[in-house]
Amino acid sequence: MEQTLWPGVALHVVSGKGGTGKTTVAAALAMALAxxxxxxxxxxxxxxxxxxxxxxxxPLPYEERKVAVAPGGGEVWALAVxxxxxLLDYLEIFYNLRRAGSALRRMGAVDFATTIAxxxxxxxxxxxxxEVVRRSEKNAPDAYDAVVLDAPPTGRIxxxxxxxxxxxxxxxxxxxxxxxxxxxxxxxxxxxxxxxxTLLEEMPVQETxxxxxxxxxxxxxxxxxxxxxxxxxxxxxxxxxxxxxxxLPTDRIEAALRSVDFTDKASAxxxxxxxxxxxxxxxxxxxxxxxxxxxELDVPVLSLPYLSDGIDLASLYELAELLGTQGVR
Amino acid sequence: MQAPPLYIxxxxxxxxxxxxxxxxxxxxxxxTTAAALALRAAxxxxxxxxxxxxxxxxxxxxxxxxxxxxxxxxxxxxxxGGSLHAMMLDMKRTFDEVVEAHADPVRAQQILxxxxxxxxxxSFAGTQEYMAMEKLGQLHxxxxxxxxxxxxxxxxxxxxxxxxxxxxxxxxFLDGRFIRILTAPARGAGRGLGxxxxxxxxIFTGVLSKILGAQVLADVGTFVAAxxxxxxxxxxxxxATFALLQEPSTRFLVVATPxxxxxxEASYFVERLQEEGxxxxxLVVNRVQDVDRELLSADTALASxxxxxxxxxxxxxxxxxxxxxxxxxxxxxxxxxxxERFIGAHPGVATTEVAALPEDVHDLAxxxxxxxxxxxxxxx
Numbered sequence: 001m002e003q004t005l006w007p008g009v010a011l012h013v014v015s016g017k018g019g020t021g022k023t024t025v026a027a028a029l030a031m032a033l034a035x036x037x038x039x040x041x042x043x044x045x046x047x048x049x050x051x052x053x054x055x056x057x058x059p060l061p062y063e064e065r066k067v068a069v070a071p072g073g074g075e076v077w078a079l080a081v082x083x084x085x086x087l088l089d090y091l092e093i094f095y096n097l098r099r100a101g102s103a104l105r106r107m108g109a110v111d112f113a114t115t116i117a118x119x120x121x122x123x124x125x126x127x128x129x130x131e132v133v134r135r136s137e138k139n140a141p142d143a144y145d146a147v148v149l150d151a152p153p154t155g156r157i158x159x160x161x162x163x164x165x166x167x168x169x170x171x172x173x174x175x176x177x178x179x180x181x182x183x184x185x186x187x188x189x190x191x192x193x194x195x196x197x198t199l200l201e202e203m204p205v206q207e208t209x210x211x212x213x214x215x216x217x218x219x220x221x222x223x224x225x226x227x228x229x230x231x232x233x234x235x236x237x238x239x240x241x242x243x244x245x246x247x248l249p250t251d252r253i254e255a256a257l258r259s260v261d262f263t264d265k266a267s268a269x270x271x272x273x274x275x276x277x278x279x280x281x282x283x284x285x286x287x288x289x290x291x292x293x294x295x296e297l298d299v300p301v302l303s304l305p306y307l308s309d310g311i312d313l314a315s316l317y318e319l320a321e322l323l324g325t326q327g328v329r
Numbered sequence: 330m331q332a333p334p335l336y337i338x339x340x341x342x343x344x345x346x347x348x349x350x351x352x353x354x355x356x357x358x359x360x361t362t363a364a365a366l367a368l369r370a371a372x373x374x375x376x377x378x379x380x381x382x383x384x385x386x387x388x389x390x391x392x393x394x395x396x397x398x399x400x401x402x403x404x405x406x407x408x409x410g411g412s413l414h415a416m417m418l419d420m421k422r423t424f425d426e427v428v429e430a431h432a433d434p435v436r437a438q439q440i441l442x443x444x445x446x447x448x449x450x451x452s453f454a455g456t457q458e459y460m461a462m463e464k465l466g467q468l469h470x471x472x473x474x475x476x477x478x479x480x481x482x483x484x485x486x487x488x489x490x491x492x493x494x495x496x497x498x499x500x501x502f503l504d505g506r507f508i509r510i511l512t513a514p515a516r517g518a519g520r521g522l523g524x525x526x527x528x529x530x531x532i533f534t535g536v537l538s539k540i541l542g543a544q545v546l547a548d549v550g551t552f553v554a555a556x557x558x559x560x561x562x563x564x565x566x567x568x569a570t571f572a573l574l575q576e577p578s579t580r581f582l583v584v585a586t587p588x589x590x591x592x593x594e595a596s597y598f599v600e601r602l603q604e605e606g607x608x609x610x611x612l613v614v615n616r617v618q619d620v621d622r623e624l625l626s627a628d629t630a631l632a633s634x635x636x637x638x639x640x641x642x643x644x645x646x647x648x649x650x651x652x653x654x655x656x657x658x659x660x661x662x663x664x665x666x667x668x669e670r671f672i673g674a675h676p677g678v679a680t681t682e683v684a685a686l687p688e689d690v691h692d693l694a695x696x697x698x699x700x701x702x703x704x705x706x707x708x709x
Contacts, residue, residue: 018355256647273650
């Protein structure tokens, strides 16, 4: 049996700075984990309908729906969690209060309750993820092999997951407190891994480093770092140095261009290529610097390539395969 | 299809313009855009104050901001006749100041130490937006201040629309019906209930106590009672700032990157501004791939690269650079296509594109460079 990076993890929480491709990575991860006949659930909690857009399906209701078939016969399911529905779920499961819950919703009280206690909203959202995870412990027929949660961005992730802390100021005892404890027993355990998506740029890397420190302080399990949109250098190390110094062999490039019929435009094209070579070299240097900073975190680093044609369903399969080769299964 | 060019200098040079709001999805470079614009305006002679929400450390340092002190500080090193003040929003402190300014000391103390206030002022989802609005109102209302132009960055919300909606939501929440129901026992039971039946009320408080615990409800009740008598109503304050944003002296700049998510968010915002009658300055598309699209096509570049690599020898470097060029063209084409779609859906929205920089901004020189790019007013 091949090695897997996160043995025993049932809940994968994916966070990242805005613009790093958090939802794409979460979707690719759900797809990778569903390969070879497994079944995964991809959840979103921010009401953005990012999953439906990515998988090109109609907007998701508060209901688990199959959105894709994974290579080898697996299935990816998806669920958009809404705090209101999660609250009604909670009332039904714990108090058998669904009817009262509906009445409360009509009165707008649900909105009120989630507003009044900021932590409540997060407890309900993470609580739903934990409820799904716990199905597998009970061998329920609707259990999944893994749950992938497309979570809030890095700036808010620790607060979002550390629900225990969030509700402690508001509810020292009582049912919501017990619920929070139950949630924490899943989230702060080896059954969960919190992944961070980043680009090899200064700001997202800094946010990633800060988030890892925060998660560790809160004793939440850090999973891996997914470096997204990486590009392979087209220049050798030696050429990169020359490019930064502006010393790439102009003559040789121009001569080569002339040899393929670019006679009249050869010098203009050479100038452009030189400029782009320099740009590329500076970018590679930056990426290597940032990459080193990530390595120092002592967390597995996975990488996904930049796709110049953008992201669609087909590219999700491609990214999932690439995650598979890096130990995601 | 072509959008009218957005000439940023026309916006910041216009003395009638006193507020510029930079908004857009998370991670599109709002803060950097706001800072670069502020510096440029100052160096073109305006007296500017820039309100940033959560700047990256090095960007803050570039403006001489080393700590969160909630007061504008003059940025040294400005060239030209204007001036620049910069600040980072401290939402908790802004909230505290609002309370202290409007309540007598005893009542202020009651509010500030209430556990519900603690939660509300530090983690309520809309507090940051509300306080950004509040601070904007303060900066604008400060007639002794040296600035005549305020540039505002907006909080990194889930949705850019939160900036417009959260303050009113918080205002109406604190003013709202349910708060009144909750505090009803203190005012005499039954009053304020309106059409809601007593039975419904029983279920309501019963369930809420179950979920939140009776203590929370009691805290909220005390908090609202304390705040209610001292404030002229939260909603009114929120409404006043909202109205300020509808004045012709305000300009919204919607910031995006040439990616579908960011442009979708920009679309929502543009539509919303039109609905609200808020003055839209235009769209700034950041991080656009900089490449000469006229010189040679991606196909030609790739064909030549292939020919050269077949030849082998020392033409290989040229081949790889041609491949790199083709990749940049591909990226640019995709970005162009996405931006075109936006323009097609929103004709008439002035647009400017800013080329992606290979490195992040660390100092005023870097911000100045971004300002230059912003002011080009044309496609990359």
